[in-house]
Amino acid sequence: MHLETKSKVVEVKKEEILSPWKIIRKRLKKNKLAIFGMYILFFMVIMALIGPMISPYKMETIDLYNVSASPSFSHILGTDDVGRDVLVRVMYGGRISLSVGVLAVLVEVLIGSILGGIAGFYGGLVDGIIMRIVDIFLCFPGLPLLIMLAAVMSDLKVPPQYRMYVVMFIIGLLGWPGLCRIVRGQILSLREQEFMQAAEALGLRDRRKIFSHLLPNTFASIIVSATLGIGGAILTESALSFLGLGVTPPTPSWGQMVQSVNNSYILQFKPWIWAPPGICIFLTVMGINLFGDGLRDAIDPKLKV
Amino acid sequence: MRQYITRRLLQMIPVLIGVSIVIFTILQLAPGDALTGKMDPHLTPERKQELRHQMGLDLPVYKQYVRWAGGVLHGDFGESTNFKQPVGKVMNTYIWNTFYLAIFSLILSVLISIPIGVVSATKQYSKFDGFFTIFALIGISMPSFFFGMLLIKVFAVDLRIFPVSGMSTAGSTAVGISYGLDVARHMILPLIVLTLGSVAGLMRYTRSSMLEVIRQDYIRTARAKGLKEKVVIYKHALRNGMIPVITLLGFWLPALFSGAFITESIFGWPGIGPIEIGAVSGRDYPLLMGINILFAVLTLIGNLIADVTYAVVDPRIRLK
Numbered sequence: 001m002h003l004e005t006k007s008k009v010v011e012v013k014k015e016e017i018l019s020p021w022k023i024i025r026k027r028l029k030k031n032k033l034a035i036f037g038m039y040i041l042f043f044m045v046i047m048a049l050i051g052p053m054i055s056p057y058k059m060e061t062i063d064l065y066n067v068s069a070s071p072s073f074s075h076i077l078g079t080d081d082v083g084r085d086v087l088v089r090v091m092y093g094g095r096i097s098l099s100v101g102v103l104a105v106l107v108e109v110l111i112g113s114i115l116g117g118i119a120g121f122y123g124g125l126v127d128g129i130i131m132r133i134v135d136i137f138l139c140f141p142g143l144p145l146l147i148m149l150a151a152v153m154s155d156l157k158v159p160p161q162y163r164m165y166v167v168m169f170i171i172g173l174l175g176w177p178g179l180c181r182i183v184r185g186q187i188l189s190l191r192e193q194e195f196m197q198a199a200e201a202l203g204l205r206d207r208r209k210i211f212s213h214l215l216p217n218t219f220a221s222i223i224v225s226a227t228l229g230i231g232g233a234i235l236t237e238s239a240l241s242f243l244g245l246g247v248t249p250p251t252p253s254w255g256q257m258v259q260s261v262n263n264s265y266i267l268q269f270k271p272w273i274w275a276p277p278g279i280c281i282f283l284t285v286m287g288i289n290l291f292g293d294g295l296r297d298a299i300d301p302k303l304k305v
Numbered sequence: 306m307r308q309y310i311t312r313r314l315l316q317m318i319p320v321l322i323g324v325s326i327v328i329f330t331i332l333q334l335a336p337g338d339a340l341t342g343k344m345d346p347h348l349t350p351e352r353k354q355e356l357r358h359q360m361g362l363d364l365p366v367y368k369q370y371v372r373w374a375g376g377v378l379h380g381d382f383g384e385s386t387n388f389k390q391p392v393g394k395v396m397n398t399y400i401w402n403t404f405y406l407a408i409f410s411l412i413l414s415v416l417i418s419i420p421i422g423v424v425s426a427t428k429q430y431s432k433f434d435g436f437f438t439i440f441a442l443i444g445i446s447m448p449s450f451f452f453g454m455l456l457i458k459v460f461a462v463d464l465r466i467f468p469v470s471g472m473s474t475a476g477s478t479a480v481g482i483s484y485g486l487d488v489a490r491h492m493i494l495p496l497i498v499l500t501l502g503s504v505a506g507l508m509r510y511t512r513s514s515m516l517e518v519i520r521q522d523y524i525r526t527a528r529a530k531g532l533k534e535k536v537v538i539y540k541h542a543l544r545n546g547m548i549p550v551i552t553l554l555g556f557w558l559p560a561l562f563s564g565a566f567i568t569e570s571i572f573g574w575p576g577i578g579p580i581e582i583g584a585v586s587g588r589d590y591p592l593l594m595g596i597n598i599l600f601a602v603l604t605l606i607g608n609l610i611a612d613v614t615y616a617v618v619d620p621r622i623r624l625k
Contacts, residue, residue: 136327138604139320139604139605139608140324140601141559141597141603141604143566143567144581144596144597144600145597147566147582147585148328148331148585150585151335151585151588152331152334152335155588156334156335235448239448239450242448245585258450258451258454261458267454267458268458268463271458274454275455278448278451278454281448282446282451283446285445285446285448286442286446289442289446
């Protein structure tokens with residue numbers, strides 16, 4: 001009896017040691033769908049990063065004997081209408097699409113959390129001005145404006161290899177207000193808590209109060225909304241590139257590869273040219289959604305992100 | 306209530322001015338103007354200069370903006386250079402096609418997703434729930450242009466059940482009911498694409514909102530006093546569960562219109578989407594300004610509708 005109580009005490013202590021992140025990881029592991037999503041993502045990233053290195057073909061290698069060839073041993077996904085290997089282009093396209101998604105969200109998170117932190121911390125006039133800016137950004141018509149910006153970009157003669165950075169910057173620039181609101185809302189309540197009085201008593205500078213004490217407490221929602229945001233950014237980029245307004249040739253991206261359906265012959269008889277990149281977009285975004293949802297449930301199911 | 310709406314409408318003015326200034330500036334960033342791309346041999350450089358002066362294109366940017374804004378106040382959005390018609394008239398011609406598509410898709414998705422969402426919530430973790438959770442997941446993750454292309458490939462090209470594109474059969478002289486049927490046949494595929502995405506989102510939203518309500522104490526009370534399960538769910542829970550959903554519908558107004566953008570261009574549906582893409586490639590700045598302002602207004606009105614309906618359906622909310 002005595003021993004049992006003792007062992008229970010030890011057990012309780014052991015559970016207390018679990019850090020919040022360990023608890024989240026433990027909960028996440030139980031969620032099979034989230035793990036499945038993680039594996040899809042993992043597969044896509046590995047394929048895009050390592051795939052091109054082990055492929056016998058390069059992005060622009062043209063196989064003149066096999067133009068528009070159906071899938072075979074030498075070209076697993078066949079070749080496109082100018083004889084380039086589809087599989088290797090899908091891999092390179094994955095590099096572009098994935099990095100545009102991640103970098104766009106990085107821009108989003110940087111602007112959103114900094115402005116949200118400042119607005120929530122100072123309140124008053126500063127808050128008022130930042131929130132009005134947020135209001136203006138929120139009523140920008142997303143897609144119509146993106147289409148317009150992309151056209152302006154073409155007029156400014158942005159070279160194709162830099163276009164992708166501009167696309168990701170624009171997507172990020174239009175996406176930050178949502179996150180800014182979430183962060184601001186949380187900071188408003190966090191700044192009234194005792195640890196902030198302690199920070200005040202220590203005489204910390206405002207910058208340190210915001211960036212080392214307040215913002216780290218909002219990381220959970222920032223991470224969840226960033227994860228889900230990557231999926232959205234990938235969808236936006238692919239739609240833009242599909243319309244010929246995002247990433248342009250010779251840089252391949254998934255959306256732009258689907259564009260070859262505009263040739264009705266390819267649409268009808270050569271599905272291996274346009275279907276694989278489309279399926280890749282779908283699987284990647286699904287993986288992100290599964291993982292992001294699981295992450296939210298593991299961190300806090302009530303999180304409204 | 307009336308006071309609240311008036312104030313909200315007044316608050317829209319500064320936001321709209323902000324939006325229009327930003328969009329105007331972006332357009333000015335692009336080199337060239339409506340005349341740069343014109344290869345007409347009759348246009349000598351002198352004549353071009355003259356035309357620029359006539360159109361006010363040689364004024365400083367802020368003066369051009371004031372000129373444009375002054376026109377808008379009189380309901381004049383300028384003249385579309387692509388169509389050689391007033392922007393208002395062009396938008397009025399095409400926005401209705403987008404509107405039909407959007408409204409049918411809205412009705413369809415409400416009819417499909419709310420019942421499924423409610424049943425999913427009442428039978429959480431059942432097979433029914435699992436199936437539709439996965440369905441919703443597929444719906445949100447599917448890029449609309451790819452889904453549209455798959456549908457075209459299978460149903461229009463291979464099986465030849467539906468037309469590939471357009472809004473009515475070319476050269477057809479049908480009127481009345483047969484014309485309506487022809488349009489309906491053209492509408493089905495774009496409608497499926499547009500509805501899949503919205504059904505997925507709305508279904509999940511309904512489900513989570515219902516789940517939250519079902520856990521409330523008053524639902525336990527309703528069960529405890531012996532009400533039938535049907536009454537508990539469809540009378541007591543549904544009414545409260547629908548409040549956030551109704552609000553969401555307001556926010557959807559702009560999303561529906563811009564969601565139709567890609568779908569329209571894939572299916573060659575003569576709505577506002579292909580018109581904007583045409584305006585982009587033709588550097589039709591007045592039309593671009595008009596379309597973007599229209600969307601901004603739709604967004605603001607959608608937000609207002611959302612807030613007002615929120616107060617209407619939920620008497621606990623007081624608008625200040």
